[in-house]
Structure formats: C-alpha cells, structure tokens
Amino acid sequence: MLRPYLAVIQDSFRAALSSRVLYIVLALIAVILLALAPFHSRETLExxxxxxxxxxxxxxxxxxxxxxxxxxxxxxxxxxxxxxxxxxxxxxxxxxxxxxxxxxxxxxxxxxxxxxxxxxxxxxxxxxxxxxxxxxxxxxxxxxxxxxxxxxxxxxxxxxxxxxxxxxxxxxxxxxxxxxxxSDTQLDFYYFNWQWTALTTNQSQTSFANDVKSQLPTYFDKFIMSIGIFIAILITASIIPEMLESGSLNLFLSKPVNRWAMLLAKYVGGCAFIFLSASLLFVGLWLWLGVQLNIWDRAILISIPTYVLVFAMYYAISVLAGIWFRSPILSITCALLFWAVCWAIGSVNAWLDYSHYNTSARQLLATGDDVMMVDYLQQHSAWDIANEEWRNPSERKRNERENGFFFASFFDRLDKFPDMPGPAVNQLDHGFLFADAALEKAFSNQGIQVSSVSTENDWEIDNQGELPGGTIEFVNSATLGTLAINDSGTVFQRLEKEAPAAETDEAAETNDDKQADAKTGIAERLAGLLPTAALTGEYKKISKTNQFEIPNSRAIALHSKTDVLYIYSDGKLTSLKLDKDGNYEEAGSVDLGDHKNNRMTAFVSCGGPHVFVMLGNGQFFQLDSNDLSVEHSMSIDNRVAIRSMNASPDGRFMAATFRDGTLWVYDAEQQKKYDGASLSGTDLMACGFDETNRLWVADRFKSVYCYDLETGDNTIAYEPTADWMTNGFRFLVRPLYRVFPKPGEFYKLISHLSTSNSTRDNLDVDLTQLPHIDNPWAPLKSGIIFTCCILAIACFVFQRMDF
Amino acid sequence: MNASTETVTHAETLPEPVIQVSKLSKVYKDGLIFRKKFTALNQVSLEVGAGQIFGLLGPNGAGKTTFLKILLGIIRKTSGQATLLGSPAGKVAGRTRVGFLPEHLRMPAHLTGFTALEYFGKLQNLPHSIIREKRDQILESVGLSGRGKDRVTKYSKGMLQRLGLAQALLHDPELLILDEPTDGLDPGARADMRALMKSLRDKGVTVFLNSHLLQEVELVCDQVAILNKGQLRYCGSVDQIGEFVRTKTGVAGISINMEVRGNETATLEALGEPLQGNFEIRRVDALPERVVLSLSFSDQDSVDQAVDRIRQKGISLVRLTPSETTLEDAFLKIVSNEAPISNSL
Incomplete structure (x- = not known):
C-alpha cells in the first residue's frame, strides 16, 4: 500500500513548486550558470x-x-x-x-x-x-x-x-x-569573444583538464557542498514543524497510514526536492565545463548523489530536532551543532593521526632480536630490549629536523624531502648503519654522515663517516663493506685511507710495496684493505659512471650472499656483478613492467635464488637472481600504492606493506600469497626480515612483532608503553571518528571515484605518486549508517509520541 | 464499502457497536524528572451503535478531545479497552473506514480544493481515478461547487470547514467523527451541516459529534454522552436526559407549567395552604395580570389537588402544560453535581 506515501512525496514536490524559495534557488542557479556559460577555452598552437x-x-x-x-x-x-x-x-x-x-x-x-x-x-x-x-x-x-x-x-x-x-x-x-x-599548444580563455589574455597558459588542454579535475573535488566540497548544504537545510527546516501543527497533524494521523512511514515519506520528499535542485546545478556545471572548457569530469556528476547524501545526514538531524522541539530555528541549530561536532572530531583525529603517522615506521630492519625503524620524519630508532623503549641514537638535535618536517608534513609536503639512504644492517658486527644528515644537507649534494650503532654499545653511536656526495643509497656487505650508490647507479666502495707518506726509508719501502700491491687486483686490494666496522675513509668508484635513472633509493638491492647489485631503472632490471678487478660491471638486464613511465617507482629485494621487484603500478615480478629470467609475475589485486618491501635472505618469502595498512606476504616456492600466519590488520606500516628469515612487522603505534613463517607463530612482540595521547587517540578518538559520520570528507570519495578504474588500472600510472585517499568509502558507510540510525530514532519517537 | 447503498439492518441481533470503550483511562505525565500526573480520562465506558448521531459533550478540559484522539490513535491510552469499527483503537485497519474532521482544521497553503481532495483521498488509499470521479459531487454536497480550482488560502473559515468535511466523506466512511464541525459557520451553514448529518445517518453512516453547542447537539443527536473532568457523567438518548437528571438529582416526578390569571401573591396563597409538602415551586414568572408557575409534583393526585385549590380560590387557570428539561439545563446540572452518576440508561 504505497499510494499514501507516494502521495506524501508528491505533495512535498507540490509544496516546493509553490514555494517562493524554490524559485529563488532555481533562479540563482540559473543566473550562475548563465554567467558562467560564455566563458570558454580554445586550444591553439602556442x-x-x-x-x-x-x-x-x-x-x-x-x-x-x-x-x-x-x-x-x-x-x-x-x-x-x-x-x-x-x-x-x-x-x-x-x-x-x-x-x-x-x-x-x-x-x-x-x-x-x-x-x-x-x-x-x-x-x-x-x-x-x-x-x-x-x-x-x-x-x-x-x-x-x-x-x-x-x-x-x-x-x-x-x-x-x-x-x-x-x-x-x-x-x-x-x-x-x-x-x-x-609548448605544442597554448590555452586561451574567452568570455564571449573577448579574450582574457591574463589567463592564457601554455598548458595543453589535457594538462589543464587534469589540473582542474584534481582540484575540483576539494573546491566542490569547500564551497558548493558547504554553502549549498546550509541553504538546503534552511529551506527544509520548517517542513516537519509545519506538519506537526495540530490543525494539520491530527488530520494526517487520523489517516490509515503508519506514522513512521509517513515521516519517512516526508523525509524522502525533502531529499528528492534537494536532489532535483542539485542535479540542475551540477549537470549545468558539468555541461559548461565539458562543452566550453572541454573538461569532462564525472566527479561533478558523482557529486550529485554525494551531495544529497550529505544533505540527508543533516536533514535527518533536522527532522529529529523538528519532531522534538517543533521549531525550525532549533532544527537549524541542531544541524549546525552536528556539523560542529563532526568537524571537531575529524580535526582532532586528523591532527593526532598525522602526528602518529609521522612517527610510525617507514622502514624496518632486523638483525638477531634487534630492530631499527625509520619513521616518516626520517628519524631512526632502535629498540632497547632491556628498557622496552625506542631509542633515538641520532646525535642531531631532534627539534631541528622535526620543525622543518612539522611544517612540511602539515602541508603534506613530506615527499619534497629526499629519501635518506639506508639504513642497513652492519654485516660485520650486527648493528645498524644509518644516514644522519642535517636538514640543510638534505637538499644539497654534500656528503651525508653515516653512523653505526649496536646493542653492545647500548645504542650509542660508535662510528661515523661520510658518504660521497650524491649518494642515494648505501648497502653493507660482509665481504665488500659499505657501498654507496649515486642516482645514476655509479657504485663507490669505502676504502681505508691510504697510509701517510713515509718518513723513513723503511716506511717508504713499505709504502712502495703497498702501492705495487694495490695495482694488482681484487684479492690484493681486499688483502690490503679489509672492510672494517669503521666508517671513516674515502670512497673509490668501483664501477663505470653508469647512466641509470634510478627513481628511488629502494630500487637498489644488494644480494647478501653473492654481492650482486640489482638496479631498476627506466623499465629495466639490471644486475651488476664484480669482475676480476673488483669493479662492478653489467652482467645482464631484463625489461620489466608494461609501462612507459621512465620514473616508475620500484622496490627491489633479493634473497636466495630470487630477486623480487614490485613496481609503483602494482606489478610484481619474481626473477631468477642469476640470469634474471622471470619466474612469476602478477598484478596485485588491491591497486593500492606500495609502501615497503623486503625479501627473506633465503628467498623463500617476500613481504610488502601497502598504503592502506595491509601486509602482503608472498611464498616464492608456491608462487602465491602466503596464508600461514595470522597477519591481517590495517595498521601495518613496514616489514623486514632478519638473517634467520623471521618476518618483522611494525604497526602504526610503533609496536613490532616477529613471526616465524614456517610455523606461523608470533615469537616476539615489542610494544612500547603508550603515552596518554596515543592511548586517547587509539582507544577514544579513532573509534569515535570511525563511527561518526564524516560529512566534510566526501571529497575523498568523489576523488576516488573520479580517478577512474582505467586510471588505476593504467600501468603507466605510478600509484605511489597518486594522492593517497585513505579509506574513501568510510564517509559513505558511516554516513549511511548514521542517517539510518537517526531516522530510526526519529521514526520511533514519532511513532510513540502523544500529540 | 459504500455507505450510501448499505442498508441498516434492524435484526433481532443488534449490529456490533461502532465504538466500544471499556474503562478507558488516560493519564498525562508532564515534566522530565519530577513528572506531574494529570488524569484526562478516568475509567470511561460507553458504546456507540451504528447508524446514529452520537454527541459527546463536556466543558473545557473534560477529556473530549483526548477521547477522540485515543479512538483515532493520535495518542495512546493508559489503560482500558477501546475499539473502532471492530479494530482496536489506534490500529491502522480501524481508520480505513473512518472520516475525521478535526477542530481548527489547517490545510497546507499550496493546495487547491481539488488537490486537497486528491491528497487526502490518496492518504485514504483511494485511486486517483475514483477521486477525480467523485470530487465534483463531493464539493457540491458540501456547498463548494465551482471552487475546486481555488487555492485554500482564498477560502473563508466556513469554506475550509466544508472542505474538511468533503475530504472526510470522500471515501464513503462508515463512521464520521466531527470535532466542532459547526465552528465558524453561519446559521445557514450550520443548518446545512445538521441536514447533512441527518442525511448521512439515514444512509446508515454513524456520526460521532464533538461539540460545545448544546442546542446543535439537541437538534441532531440521537444519543449523547457527557464528560466532566475525565469521568463519564451521562450516556443515553437526548429525550431521556431530563428524566435522568430528575431521577439522579432527586427532583420530583412530574413537572408542570401552570399559567393563571391573577397576581402572584393571591396565587401563591391559594397554592400554599392546601398542598403543603406535595409539590415544589421551582420558578414563578409574574407577567401583567398573569402568573406562570413551574411546579414539580410527586404524583398525579397532587396535580389534581393543586388544580382544585386554584379553582376553589376563584383563580382562573389559563394553561397547564408539562415542562421539558432542556439539554442545557441537564448538562449544567450534571456537570455541577460532583456525585458520581452511573452510566447510560
């Protein structure tokens, strides 16, 4: 028996059509669209x-x-x-x-x-x-x-x-x-036939369109959504209070209809009216942008249902308040209070989330039971097992980098700070080597300081040295010592300083012998210059000046057993092996990745008989470490950007974390995802393997867990004592944020939906370079649940109320 | 169900009452923490038979509107039973065959006569085609012929009342509940309303009327109920309310209006002496050379003796008529009498 309820919805439209407010709103929309319509662009030769x-x-x-x-x-x-x-x-x-x-x-x-x-x-x-x-x-x-x-x-x-x-x-x-x-083209803008020369740009139409599309969801959210929702609430706030006036209410309630259904029908009628108004506005904007500016963006059309849903959330509050207070003013006030509460919860959550994200693990290294973590502020921390806390061994002032990073992170510009090379496990004394650069050196070509720490020295720095300028990555080998690689893939080896000039004949004779020896080859070289745990000394080039275009520091990996270097660059994986003189030369290469992006982010890791490569477009490859033949390849299902990757030393397993906080463990023998251990979760930030092939995983709150993948057992857990702020965030603010609706965050969903599947599935797209939208469906889910709950309460109250 | 074609059966088994209420109570609780209680209805029991006009009377705050609202499900009862056309009061099923005209009717301003009928007709689950078929006839029957396309904002108060009545009748209800239906109507319109109610009753429709206007109720109602302070003080036919009042308030059995020629003093002297204790003088109206007395006698012998005495004193007896108790009189007596009065005859 839907007829009565359809009649209510129909009556809502009838009421709206007779309302002056509707015509004012429609007239405003028409005026805006008419004013915008003559503005158009033309792409011409620049x-x-x-x-x-x-x-x-x-x-x-x-x-x-x-x-x-x-x-x-x-x-x-x-x-x-x-x-x-x-x-x-x-x-x-x-x-x-x-x-x-x-x-x-x-x-x-x-x-x-x-x-x-x-x-x-x-x-x-x-x-x-x-x-x-x-x-x-x-x-x-x-x-x-x-x-x-x-x-x-x-x-x-x-x-x-x-x-x-x-x-x-x-x-x-x-x-x-x-x-x-x-450039090939320039874009001119016109209003009618008058050219607006100040706006002429040498961007191509496509580039301009992409720029506009990337900004549209944000501007829609901040202006149209905010102002439009407020106007919509003002228009509809009186619907329920008017219905509850006794002269009309008694008549309605005497009809053979369910109260709650009638209330819902009134609610749907209000939403439907707003839907029509929004459709007019957004379709008009979509047509204008498409026809006049050649920017066809489905984000605008997607905005229609999201706008209506956001309105529906506020309107549900307004309806409940209208039933309770029977006053349009109080209905509007309650809707505004609701906005304020949502904004407060969202802001506090965002601030706490950001601060915890910045100090969460970006990289994780393990040796024995010791772990070192690098966070997003590029602070290095080592776990002090005795005191059960993270220790920052850096001797730099913490504030120096933090202040710079604070501002960078506030504006989401951490990507502008170059990656620090390393860290690496010190193969000789099983501590860690880490780069410790002052902020001002981060953008310079000056040498970066590398330090070593270990548990034996209670995590105090015991050695320091300087890497060659331009180093983007350093690795440590048991046989070669520390190797530094620059962004073109040229390899440098740290050598002891040559002996000072002899003052005695005996010393001179010794020096001549040494120099003669130095010319004879790798064995002699190594014999005279054994790698030590010390870090001071020069670096000598031990490869030709390569011409790689290495996209990021994780695109380089050193095999701990064979000392073969693997470098991914411009669609190719290249292996570099030591020749008889101890220099690295290209041994082989293979084309990897079906993409044309020569700066595609890559993560390379190796162990045992395998090399693993994960690209920024989600492609994964398992190769033979000797001849670089592709043993297995696949695309990761989740289409989320990779965050970290490591392989076990025996090459049996590979683990990767993704931006959505998930962990993926790959079994190289089975050539499929590993299902053994209970490793699910959404807050997993970084992973690493130790020399016994145990997997270490760090979560957002700097807890680290060790898993034996053979048995699936969690063998070790390092859980720092959380301060009140972390506990408050973890157990109060975040759960509250997750449950509460997020009316101001629908731009995430629109951005996610307008970044079409074809973009995400496009193998030329580097997912790590796309703006990360954390859980874009959360606003929709929480919004729908919240609206349903509020409507259920409103229906219950309305059903039970005596009038 | 089409009430216009239904015949009212006068079978040996009486039809089921249209409204049945048994020990119905409603207690309002006011306030958030310290809730004050207010009893609006207290153990009210009555029945309304089919095919009659039933009036519900009572002073302001008696509980009449509360009673109506409970029947229609607008508010919930605290205790007791109530049924409407066989369905428990408040259920949707019971309201399908009920037409309701509320007090202080307010129509949404964007409606016209036709769209109002369409809207409320659809709320009653009438198809659009039926509504279109009947709307002209209905408007004509309530005196709004030719005003269907006008906005309700252009209607007078009386016209709104008629439109309200029209929407109540659109679906041919079995029970019509009218709350102050003649409120705002001129005398002519009121007469039309009364005629309409009677015609509906003749067609078998039960009309439940809630009104302050006792004269209106007296003119149309077959049965009345009087509420006072939440309690039912009387329920029965209008004709018998006078007898009821006399019986319950201890007033003598026979009431007579006697008109004589003469002066008041001589008349009273003539009556006083011989008829002591057997009658009661209720009112004396002294007119020029005439006196009209309103007397109550315990029995017919006392009436005869009074007449004989008047004649013996040489007073001329102009007229002797039985006096009727008006509804207003009865109402006032009933609501002023605090002693509980049992229900209907």
Missing part, C-alpha cells in the same frame, strides 16, 4: 610569450646577444631578427646592456628584472605578427625542428595562427638557450 618568467631565461644575456650578434652579423638568423626589431626597442636593449638599472628598494614600480622581461614579452609578441621574420638565407643551415620545416614548406597556405607559430619557433630556435621553446 606562439605567444605569455609567461615572461619562464619564456626568457636570462634577459641580460639575451639582450647582449641580440646586440652583439645582431650588429656584427656573425649569426645571420640573429642579425635578421635584430633588423626586424623596432628602433625604439633596439635602443632600449642597448641601454639595458650599457646602463644596467640599479635595484630599487622602495617605491618606483616593479623591479628592473620584471620590467625587462615584460618589455621583451611585449616586443617579441609584436614581432610575432611580422610576416618577414622567416628569411631563407638568414635561417639557412640553422637546425630547425620538424614542425618548423613543415610550416615553412606550407608557404602561402599557412593560416594566421600557423604564421604566428612559425615565427615563435624561429625566434626560439635562433635564440636557443635564452628563449624557451614553446
């Missing part, structure tokens, strides 16, 4: 100098070049261009070179540098209109691009825009190094 800062690399040098080459005629093309310039501009350039302007520090308009660039921009843009810029003689012998030649060949058949483009290409070719080459 010819214009629209960004002086990037178009002209060095204005002063450019001016000097134009004058010198232009007047002397040594370079025909530049001379020809000089002749095309206006006399006023020629004079201005000469003045610029001969009478440099002094920087003005107060008043007087824009600084000289800016004025020069702007003048160049203006004059060169005028020059683009010149029909005589191309001169066959002047440009004879000049190296011109294929596009330039094609345009020249077109001759009189060139269109106007092609003429402009040709002139631009000619100018950039002639003045290479001082004038930037243009």
């Amino acid at each position: 010819w214009k100098f629209s960004n002086p800062q990037t178009d002209f690399l060095t204005p002063d040098r450019l001016a000097k070049r134009l004058i010198d080459d232009g007047k002397s005629g040594d370079r025909a093309a530049i001379a020809h261009i000089w002749d095309q310039l206006s006399p006023e501009f020629q004079e201005a350039l000469e003045k610029q070179v001969n009478e440099p302007e002094v920087s003005e520090t107060r008043g007087g308009g824009p600084p000289p540098e800016f004025r020069k660039r702007r003048r160049l921009s203006k004059e060169f843009n005028a020059l683009m209109e010149n029909t005589n810029l191309y001169d066959e003689q002047a440009f004879k012998g000049k190296r011109l691009s294929k596009e330039t030649r094609e345009l020249i060949d077109k001759g009189e058949q060139r269109s106007n825009i092609e003429n402009l483009r040709l002139n631009r290409l000619l100018l950039s070719s002639a003045l290479r190094r001082d004038v930037a080459m243009p």
